[in-house]
Amino acid sequence: MKINSSEALERIRKEAIKALKLREESNDSSSAQACGLEKGTPHIQILCCGGTGCKASESAKIVENFRKSLKDHNIADKVDVVVPGCFGFCEKGPIVKIVPDNTFYTSVRPEDAEEIITSHIIGGIKVERLLYTDPGTGEHISDSKHMNFYRKQMRIALRNCGFINPEDIREYIARDGYKALSESLKRDSLDVLADIKASGLRGRGGAGFPTGVKWEIARKFDAPHKYVVCNADEGDPGAFMDRSIMEGDPNSVIEAMMICGYCINANHGLIYIRAEYPLAVERLKTAISQARKCGLLGDNILGTGFNFDIEIRYGAGAFVCGEETALIHSMEGKRGEPTLKPPFPAEAGYMGYPTNVNNVETLANIPAILTKGPQWFASIGTEKSKGTKVFALAGKINNVGLIEVPMGTTLREIIYDIGGGVKGGKKFKAVQTGGPSGGCLTEKHLDIPIDYESLAAAGSMMGSGGMIVMDEDDCMVSVAKFFLEFTVGESCGKCTPCRIGNKRMLEILTRITDGRGKMEDIETLENLAKVIKDTALCGLGQTSPNPVLSTLTNFREEYIEHVQDHVCRAHKCKALLTYSINPDICKGCSLCARNCPAGAIHGEVRKPFVINPEKCIRCGMCLSRCKFGAISVK
Ligand SMILES: Cc1cc2nc3c(=O)[nH]c(=O)nc-3n(C[C@H](O)[C@H](O)[C@H](O)COP(=O)(O)O)c2cc1C
Ligand code: SF4
Ligand code: SF4
Ligand code: SF4
Ligand code: FES
Numbered sequence: 001m002k003i004n005s006s007e008a009l010e011r012i013r014k015e016a017i018k019a020l021k022l023r024e025e026s027n028d029s030s031s032a033q034a035c036g037l038e039k040g041t042p043h044i045q046i047l048c049c050g051g052t053g054c055k056a057s058e059s060a061k062i063v064e065n066f067r068k069s070l071k072d073h074n075i076a077d078k079v080d081v082v083v084p085g086c087f088g089f090c091e092k093g094p095i096v097k098i099v100p101d102n103t104f105y106t107s108v109r110p111e112d113a114e115e116i117i118t119s120h121i122i123g124g125i126k127v128e129r130l131l132y133t134d135p136g137t138g139e140h141i142s143d144s145k146h147m148n149f150y151r152k153q154m155r156i157a158l159r160n161c162g163f164i165n166p167e168d169i170r171e172y173i174a175r176d177g178y179k180a181l182s183e184s185l186k187r188d189s190l191d192v193l194a195d196i197k198a199s200g201l202r203g204r205g206g207a208g209f210p211t212g213v214k215w216e217i218a219r220k221f222d223a224p225h226k227y228v229v230c231n232a233d234e235g236d237p238g239a240f241m242d243r244s245i246m247e248g249d250p251n252s253v254i255e256a257m258m259i260c261g262y263c264i265n266a267n268h269g270l271i272y273i274r275a276e277y278p279l280a281v282e283r284l285k286t287a288i289s290q291a292r293k294c295g296l297l298g299d300n301i302l303g304t305g306f307n308f309d310i311e312i313r314y315g316a317g318a319f320v321c322g323e324e325t326a327l328i329h330s331m332e333g334k335r336g337e338p339t340l341k342p343p344f345p346a347e348a349g350y351m352g353y354p355t356n357v358n359n360v361e362t363l364a365n366i367p368a369i370l371t372k373g374p375q376w377f378a379s380i381g382t383e384k385s386k387g388t389k390v391f392a393l394a395g396k397i398n399n400v401g402l403i404e405v406p407m408g409t410t411l412r413e414i415i416y417d418i419g420g421g422v423k424g425g426k427k428f429k430a431v432q433t434g435g436p437s438g439g440c441l442t443e444k445h446l447d448i449p450i451d452y453e454s455l456a457a458a459g460s461m462m463g464s465g466g467m468i469v470m471d472e473d474d475c476m477v478s479v480a481k482f483f484l485e486f487t488v489g490e491s492c493g494k495c496t497p498c499r500i501g502n503k504r505m506l507e508i509l510t511r512i513t514d515g516r517g518k519m520e521d522i523e524t525l526e527n528l529a530k531v532i533k534d535t536a537l538c539g540l541g542q543t544s545p546n547p548v549l550s551t552l553t554n555f556r557e558e559y560i561e562h563v564q565d566h567v568c569r570a571h572k573c574k575a576l577l578t579y580s581i582n583p584d585i586c587k588g589c590s591l592c593a594r595n596c597p598a599g600a601i602h603g604e605v606r607k608p609f610v611i612n613p614e615k616c617i618r619c620g621m622c623l624s625r626c627k628f629g630a631i632s633v634k
Pocket of ligand 4: 328471581585586587588589590591592608609625627628629630631
């Protein structure tokens with residue numbers, strides 16, 4: 001397949017659309033009736049999620065079982081098995097979708113494959129037990145459109161994830177793939193750039209810098225070589241937005257990098273991805289090789305004289321290497337340490353040449369903006385934050401997964417409507433946005449519309465899109481300590497405030513959670529946090545005090561309780577726990593004493609037992625062993 005002109009691209013698209021028609025039409029249907037070969041359905045497709053989450057739950061085995069069963073039943077020519085990227089609802093994975101009746105099966109096991117084939121695919125009867133059950137109504141819901149998890153979502157960056165086969169460039173082309181590039185190459189690159197500016201797109205990697213303005217700056221610098229870098233490092237704990245885009249729709253990133261190259265006069269693209277994302281690496285490699293083979297990457301692209309090619313560079317998994325100057329140093333074979341800006345990469349980046357660095361999600365928006373128009377994009381979101389944002393919803397929430405919502409959606413809508421509320425009916429306590437450098441927001445912030453400015457004003461930040469929900473069982477001092485432990489471990493050590501200041505903060509937090517805190521520690525923490533924020537060299541150090549500062553603002557009473565009363569209300573800080581036996585309930589069975597690893601419990605059989613607090617190591621064994629509920633912890 002050679003695509004050497006825009007006409008050739010359109011010809012291929014026409015063919016490719018036919019193959020995807022069944023899936024496109026099914027997307028809008030929600031039939032209570034199942035399709036089935038015995039009912040006369042001529043062709044059926046089975047989509048089985050091939051994202052990392054579902055793969056970890058044996059989705060590859062499910063695919064294998066589907067293929068075997070289709071062969072055994074002699075119907076392999078009537079049923080396709082397609083492996084798309086993440087559907088988003090990872091909590092309920094592995095996901096299997098049946099086309100054309102749009103049935104959405106959840107939590108499928110490899111042994112369910114045969115039943116799906118015999119009952120649904122052949123017999124035309126849905127497998128009820130694998131349908132999603134609405135936790136509110138108890139009803140079975142058979143298509144994703146009617147699930148609360150999807151209802152308020154809007155998919156732009158994730159438009160092809162869970163839909164196309166990411167290993168087949170024709171499926172991307174069928175979804176208007178490479179149309180934005182082909183149309184852009186016919187226009188003056190300044191006009192294309194003006195569209196990106198007009199869309200209002202801002203960087204999704206954390207800082208929210210306007211993408212069009214960034215491209216404009218990079219364009220202004222003339223040099224024999226210029227580079228477009230895709231920042232695919234994504235090191236925030238719990239974040240998987242960018243990885244999922246690369247796994248599910250790698251061509252959207254490639255196409256966007258080429259458009260950027262055209263706008264800033266660059267011919268080289270570099271994708272910096274951490275080596276610990278093997279599936280994303282594989283899918284990118286396949287996409288790059290297919291694009292090269294058909295002439296969409298290389299010289300004289302679409303016969304226009306524009307040349308562009310892409311290389312993959314691997315990161316070794318250091319969070320700081322996501323910072324753009326550190327990333328560039330790492331690609332140059334130097335230590336992954338940030339440097340002061342200016343000069344910005346746009347002026348002196350990779351190998352000293354002008355370089356434009358963009359995040360994966362930022363790039364994934366570009367082709368959609370250009371095919372649908374900048375006004376369309378600018379009409380979504382809030383005044384200063386346009387379009388949508390992808391979040392990795394995690395923590396104590398019912399629906400863990402990947403979501404994309406219009407900017408301006410409230411935290412309440414995300415947590416309760418899409419996320420299904422707090423797990424186990426527990427009380428909501430806080431939500432951390434912005435990854436390890438973000439802040440913890442509370443109930444009173446739930447109705448703020450999510451955009452860059454509102455989150456910053458509330459003491460947190462958009463960051464790249466990590467969102468972790470916490471409940472009443474979480475200790476906010478420990479949460480601050482957890483995130484600080486991460487940033488201390490990831491600090492490159494180049495500047496003093498971050499290298500030493502964060503360590504001192506961590507020591508104080510450790511003292512407080514160990515029950516050795518003093519009241520003046522709280523003030524020292526606050527002062528130190530402010531100094532580090534103001535004086536650290538790069539974004540890692542400048543934002544690392546955020547979890548401490550936001551918990552000090554919103555949960556100060558918990559710090560005071562730890563220090564003054566030696567109490568951790570969430571029972572998370574071991575050193576502050578006191579185990580005791582209620583003599584009125586204790587039956588004197590001795591089970592706790594026999595299981596105590598510290599020999600801290602004594603007593604006479606059939607009389608109340610007693611715990612010696614001096615010897616107790618707070619392991620919780622007695623609490624879990626007592627069958628009479630006689631032991632309590634405070
Ligand atoms: C410590 C640190 C880690 C970062 N990690 C990432 C990352 O993993 N991915 C990313 O796109 N940007 C990351 N950034 C932001 C980048 O420096 C840069 O702003 C971004 O890649 C620019 O792309 P954008 O304008 O499309 O957002 C990080 C910044 C800091 C300070
Ligand atoms: S702030 Fe931290 S990560 Fe950034 S340069 Fe300084 S020591 Fe390194
Ligand atoms: S918490 Fe552990 S160490 Fe303490 S009394 Fe119970 S079993 Fe013994
Ligand atoms: S296990 Fe419970 S009932 Fe038995 S001795 Fe210990 S506290 Fe008393
Ligand atoms: S990985 Fe399958 S739904 Fe997310």
